[in-house]
Amino acid sequence: MSAVMTAEAPPHSSARRKARPGRGAFWLIAPALVLIGVFLVLPYLNIIAMSLRPTAVGAPYGAGFTLGNYAHALGDGYILGVLADTLLLGATTVPICLLLGYPVAYHLARTRSRWGSLLYVLVLSPLLVGVVVRSFGWLILLSGNGVINRVLIDLGLVETGLQLMNNRLGVTVALVHVFLPFMILPLVGVIQSIDPTLEQAARSLGASRLKVFWRLVLPMSWPGIQAGTILVFVLTLSAYVTPVMLGGAQVKTMSVLVVQNLIDNFQWPAGAAQALVLSACGMVAVWVYARLTGRFMKGLQ
Amino acid sequence: MRTKRKPLASRVADAIGLAYVGAVYVFLLLPIAVIVLMSLNAGEFLTFPPQGISLRWFGALFANEAFMRAIGTSLQVAAIATVCSTVIGVAGALYVVRHATRLREGLRMLLMLPLMLPEILTAIALLFFLYASGVGTRTMFGLLVGHVLVTLPYVFTNVASSLYNQDGSLEQAARSLGASPWRAFVRVTLPLIKPGIITGALFAFVISFDLFNMSLLLKGIGMTTLPLQLFDYLRWDFDPTAAAVSTVSIVVTLVAVVWVDRTVGLRSLRFG
Numbered sequence: 401m402s403a404v405m406t407a408e409a410p411p412h413s414s415a416r417r418k419a420r421p422g423r424g425a426f427w428l429i430a431p432a433l434v435l436i437g438v439f440l441v442l443p444y445l446n447i448i449a450m451s452l453r454p455t456a457v458g459a460p461y462g463a464g465f466t467l468g469n470y471a472h473a474l475g476d477g478y479i480l481g482v483l484a485d486t487l488l489l490g491a492t493t494v495p496i497c498l499l500l501g502y503p504v505a506y507h508l509a510r511t512r513s514r515w516g517s518l519l520y521v522l523v524l525s526p527l528l529v530g531v532v533v534r535s536f537g538w539l540i541l542l543s544g545n546g547v548i549n550r551v552l553i554d555l556g557l558v559e560t561g562l563q564l565m566n567n568r569l570g571v572t573v574a575l576v577h578v579f580l581p582f583m584i585l586p587l588v589g590v591i592q593s594i595d596p597t598l599e600q601a602a603r604s605l606g607a608s609r610l611k612v613f614w615r616l617v618l619p620m621s622w623p624g625i626q627a628g629t630i631l632v633f634v635l636t637l638s639a640y641v642t643p644v645m646l647g648g649a650q651v652k653t654m655s656v657l658v659v660q661n662l663i664d665n666f667q668w669p670a671g672a673a674q675a676l677v678l679s680a681c682g683m684v685a686v687w688v689y690a691r692l693t694g695r696f697m698k699g700l701q
Numbered sequence: 702m703r704t705k706r707k708p709l710a711s712r713v714a715d716a717i718g719l720a721y722v723g724a725v726y727v728f729l730l731l732p733i734a735v736i737v738l739m740s741l742n743a744g745e746f747l748t749f750p751p752q753g754i755s756l757r758w759f760g761a762l763f764a765n766e767a768f769m770r771a772i773g774t775s776l777q778v779a780a781i782a783t784v785c786s787t788v789i790g791v792a793g794a795l796y797v798v799r800h801a802t803r804l805r806e807g808l809r810m811l812l813m814l815p816l817m818l819p820e821i822l823t824a825i826a827l828l829f830f831l832y833a834s835g836v837g838t839r840t841m842f843g844l845l846v847g848h849v850l851v852t853l854p855y856v857f858t859n860v861a862s863s864l865y866n867q868d869g870s871l872e873q874a875a876r877s878l879g880a881s882p883w884r885a886f887v888r889v890t891l892p893l894i895k896p897g898i899i900t901g902a903l904f905a906f907v908i909s910f911d912l913f914n915m916s917l918l919l920k921g922i923g924m925t926t927l928p929l930q931l932f933d934y935l936r937w938d939f940d941p942t943a944a945a946v947s948t949v950s951i952v953v954t955l956v957a958v959v960w961v962d963r964t965v966g967l968r969s970l971r972f973g
Contacts, residue, residue, distance in 0.1 A: 443830035530911025537732025638819030
């Protein structure tokens with residue numbers, strides 16, 4: 401039994417058999433490294449090379465290298481407009497997700513209800529049901545003859561159906577629904593790690609609920625807010641299905657434009673350059689946001 | 702604990718808060734509930750309110766060869782991708798938690814990378830790479846690689862967190878009592894991290910079953926998965942068959958989630 405308790409230096413084990421951390425077990429990580437190295441890192445290097453290829457007729461790309469695709473992506477008013485629209489979509493979806501998600505995350509983290517598990521499934525369910533199915537649900541709800549318009553007309557609130565989709569409104573509503581779980585889940589984790597006795601202590605010392613929230617809970621849940629907002633922003637920028645299904649021809653995002661370039665127009669270098677411009681914009685936005693909020697977080701301490 | 706009644710203002714605030722939270726839960730559930738309701742519609746169209754209850758659209762679905770083939774493909778791809786990403790993810794988690802020293806954080810980040818990069822950009826990059834390397838999309842290979850990449854982080858993070866929560870000295874104890882490394886792993890560590898593996902694998906399956914962007918760009922020639930088929934169908938038709946097929950996919954997910962909750966508990970689930 402003593403051999404078990406002093407596991408660091410087991411007296412009876414043969415030195416040869418002792419598990420050595422490190423090199424001997426390298427084969428465990430090798431498949432993951434091969435997968436990610438060959439099928440993620442190399443393709444990303446390749447897509448950068450592709451974005452520098454000239455366009456060609458009758459083939460996806462031509463020989464040699466050029467910066468023309470970037471010049472076109474950054475100089476074309478239409479593409480810049482789509483890029484601005486995409487960024488704006490992210491910038492509106494994120495705060496709505498935060499406003500809707502934070503109270504739910506707090507409730508989920510603190511509830512002792514026996515329905516807690518069920519509510520957790522409810523929050524998870526949109527995440528696990530595919531994005532096409534969820535967007536289809538919004539299609540049924542928001543279309544001209546859809547459920548919401550039917551109810552509004554039957555209640556006599558409107559004469560004719562409202563235009564709820566094929567515009568930014570429909571896309572934003574569906575995007576919020578699709579990405580809300582990605583806001584809630586990191587927040588639940590962080591809020592659960594805040595000791596509830598801290599809140600009780602602050603309350604017993606005379607702080608109002610609002611003050612407890614503002615001075616204690618909110619600052620302490622900041623890492624979760626940051627993770628959730630960045631996640632939702634990045635996901636929104638690269639969303640494809642929802643803008644196509646609920647935006648129709650009216651709302652065009654960069655992802656839609658890029659996929660069109662690749663699949664319909666067969667213009668790989670142009671599509672690659674546009675995809676990379678979008679990703680670069682997203683990364684810059686996230687970096688600026690992290691810098692600003694980092695300063696804000698320091699100010700709170 | 703507290704015997705004193707809360708002041709009125711506080712109770713009103715509680716009620717408003719609860720109503721707000723309840724409204725968000727309804728918002729989350731609404732589109733899914735509406736699909737299930739529509740799939741049971743006896744009428745010809747996706748009209749509201751439904752004109753009676755019927756299973757006719759499920760009949761239409763089972764008679765629709767394209768949908769049935771797509772469901773078959775999706776199940777097949779999800780099953781293969783789940784097995785691959787579970788094996789790779791469990792091994793990777795074992796290395797990162799038990800053996801990696803200086804490199805631990807870096808390796809963890811690397812294995813989570815597919816989750817942090819935009820799926821559509823990864824899909825595009827993979828498409829170009831498959832063509833550049835001459836593999837192309839004639840076979841299911843590219844599609845499977847894409848699905849394994851996307852689902853790997855879910856397996857890895859769930860298994861890694863159950864490994865962190867479990868005492869590594871138990872395995873060392875088994876080793877010191879003469880068990881081979883394999884035996885010690887199978888008899889001691891594996892049963893202890895089983896919840897993490899089950900959760901990871903099930904989420905890998907569910908996510909792969911519903912994956913769209915990867916499948917859109919990497920599907921083999923003449924191949925289609927369920928989300929792609931539904932997406933295509935909705936471009937031309939807007940009838941309750943689409944609701945029926947969506948309901949089938951919702952039920953598949955629900956069964957998986959409830960099963961995980963019953964066996965290991967959903968709260969063991971980790972994201973990122």
